[in-house]
Amino acid sequence: MGSRLRVFLTPQQDKTLFNLRTADVPQKVKDRASVIRLSAHGWYVEKIAAHFNWTEQTVREVLHKWKKLGLDGLWSKPGRGRKPKWTEADIKFLEECLEQEPRTYNSVQLAQKLEQERSINLSPDWLRRVLKKRGSFGNELGKATKENKTQYCNKSNRQT
Missing domain, CATH: 1.10.10 (Arc Repressor Mutant, subunit A)
Structure with a gap:
């Protein structure tokens, strides 16, 4: 003691x-x-x-x-843990790309776009989880079919 x-x-x-x-x-x-x-x-x-x-x-x-x-x-000292490689502006940039561009992206393509345009290297899996958590895109049918962004989707909708 x-x-x-x-x-x-x-x-x-x-x-x-x-x-x-x-x-x-x-x-x-x-x-x-x-x-x-x-x-x-x-x-x-x-x-x-x-x-x-x-x-x-x-x-x-x-x-x-x-x-x-x-x-x-x-209080704990600041600076604990790993620092993020990205900023909020980077995620907003990707969300804007998803909303405004006429094509669809998968997580691999989004990671490549972020690396090319912003020089930020993030894994596709991590990027998908972050965007999904924020509600940027998801599996819901309403979100997926709300706007037909690709030509293929437009053609298949006209046939039915």
């Missing part, structure tokens, strides 16, 4: 941390605020770790960050 680690809060700090429970902040921030409040209320590091199902070291890191940085220590 390590040395006793406890933080002490002013009434204003306690109120601020308490209000974070209902604020529009990430769950990690809410959990870290609760850890600090529990420590201030006399809970041991071991008990807090068991309550949150965290390691004792994680609880200690949260408490040390609070002592060092205060409220700013609750």
Whole structure:
């Protein structure tokens, strides 16, 4: 068992941390605020770790960050994770191509178009998932047949 680690809060700090429970902040921030409040209320590091199902070291890191940085220590540093290769403007460009051009595209063709026109290399599978999630195109019959973009579709519609 390590040395006793406890933080002490002013009434204003306690109120601020308490209000974070209902604020529009990430769950990690809410959990870290609760850890600090529990420590201030006399809970041991071991008990807090068991309550949150965290390691004792994680609880200690949260408490040390609070002592060092205060409220700013609750949030994760920016720059975590992989940065996207594309921007919102690139996806909007593809959506405009899908709407305005008289031909249809599959995901491979869209990926090639993006690489040729914007020098951005994305996989067709990933591109298809992003566009589908945004509702840009999909499997629904209404979307697929709403506008007949290719000559082949126009000819087959006239025959029936």
